[in-house]
Amino acid sequence: MNDEHDSAFDSVTSWIVAALGLLVLVLVWGVIFTFTVYSQALGDAFGLSSLRLSSIFSITTAAFYIAGGTIGILIARVPLRPVVATAGAVFGVAIGLLQISSSYLGLAVVFGLLGTAGGTMFVIVISLVPQWFEQYEGRAMGITMAGNGLGIFVLPPVWVWLLERTGIREAFVVVGGATVLVILVAAVVYRRPPELRAQGTAPVDVAWLRSNLTDGRFVSSLVGFALLWSWYFLLSADLVGILTTGGISRAVAATAFGIVGGVSVVARVASGEFADRIGMRVTLAVGTLLAAVGMVVLPWTGTEPLMYVLLVTFGIGLGAIAPLFSPIIIERFGPANATAIVGVFTVAEAATAFLVPIGLNLLLGVTNGYVVPLLTVGGLTLLGAGLFYRGTAPKTSPQL
Known part of the structure; x- marks a missing residue:
């Protein structure tokens, strides 16, 4: 070449x-x-x-x-x-x-x-x-x-x-x-x-990690990124249980997560087109907002038409978040150590994947229902979106 x-x-x-x-x-x-x-x-x-x-x-x-x-x-x-x-x-x-x-x-x-x-x-x-x-x-x-x-x-x-x-x-x-x-x-x-x-690249060592972890914008982005995935790992852990509790048959509920994934395939391509026009951060924030709204409505989903509306909403949200987070953090924190930056954020995502199912089970045991856990996760998702949006603002943006 x-x-x-x-x-x-x-x-x-x-x-x-x-x-x-x-x-x-x-x-x-x-x-x-x-x-x-x-x-x-x-x-x-x-x-x-x-x-x-x-x-x-x-x-x-x-x-x-x-x-x-x-x-x-x-x-x-x-x-x-x-x-x-x-x-x-x-x-x-x-x-x-x-x-x-x-x-x-x-x-x-x-x-x-x-x-x-x-x-x-x-x-x-x-x-x-x-x-x-x-x-x-x-x-x-x-x-x-x-x-x-x-x-x-x-x-x-x-x-x-x-x-x-x-x-x-x-x-x-x-x-x-x-x-x-x-x-x-x-x-x-x-x-x-x-x-x-x-x-070339800056050394990726303890000093590099300390420098990033003492940067308020980096920490805001990292914590926000972990939180904005809360909704996804909750759905992956217990979407069938949530839907069947609301009155959806198990046979129908079993297909739900696949529908989210299917919609997200189209949404990923479409979100890329929107991002090139209105900006990646805005597109990702809108997708996260849709996912959070879906979590708030989900406890009261007892009919199939509403379920399908929510599944499409979640699919669009996933399609906006998944393809855009890496170019956003690379653009904000520099491409020189792109794999290291993405690696740190991936480890943060792992923490969410581990903790959300545990937290869900604890809240279910205390509240005997899905309303409080789903509203909590919806709130965490919104908080994550705000922290990520703030942390990834261009360097010329004033501190908020």
Whole structure:
């Protein structure tokens, strides 16, 4: 590739980086976050109880967010190609270990490796793509992040088709093998833009972390980011229970979260177009506001028409938040250490993913209903939106 040509933002190489990011996210999400589709086959193959099976998914998501985010911090000064290649190799090793493992411990190692490699690629994709764009940054991120939603739509029927014809190990060879292949192709292409490579990066060390954590705007953004995801992790933990308590049949409620994901695929692309016109921060704030309003209305959802309105609302909110947060924080806090910045925010998101389900159960036990927990989470979501919007204001903006 010609560096002189590729140095231009919004170039052909930029769109290749985005397209590969889309494919990586489709497959990573399709392997890790479709666990419910193949969990029964996995449990049957390894003789696992439901508790042990659910713990495998907990291990995977913890590795995805915490290990992936931490690695994003550590690789800020490392060339991306060997890191991406290593992630592909780790993914391949995990698939290989699955073929010979027969114990719970072995399975935990396999899915811990899958989560770590997947989380690493997630941080790299969402931090690298916005660095390659200027004019079409919102559009590019909308298209790239559509991969998350597409993964949980495209891969489930693939898993079902494979598991009807073969075993879980063989199915993972097919889906996991495709994932490894795409990651290794990305390893050939992925690099930071030449302009950023020429500028170099500031050291990512204790002093760098201390400097950011003593910056009021950075802390406001970090805390706000963690809080504005509260609504999403509550829905992912207990949306079916909330809807059935309100009178929606379990068969209908079981499809609800998939509808949110489906709407978000379209919304991610559309939000990118809006962001390029009215601004990324405004678009994300509107999406978060919609999600918070949905949480306030959700306790009183007892009819299917209202349920579908809320699911579309949540899908639009997710479609606005997911593709825009990384370019916003990279633009505000500088692209020089983009992977480290995104890594820190990903670890903060992990805290929300862990604490919200626990908080939900505690509030349910105290209040014997969903009204207080949902209103609380709606309030936390709004608070998060405000803190994030304030913290990511341009440096020239006056302190509020």
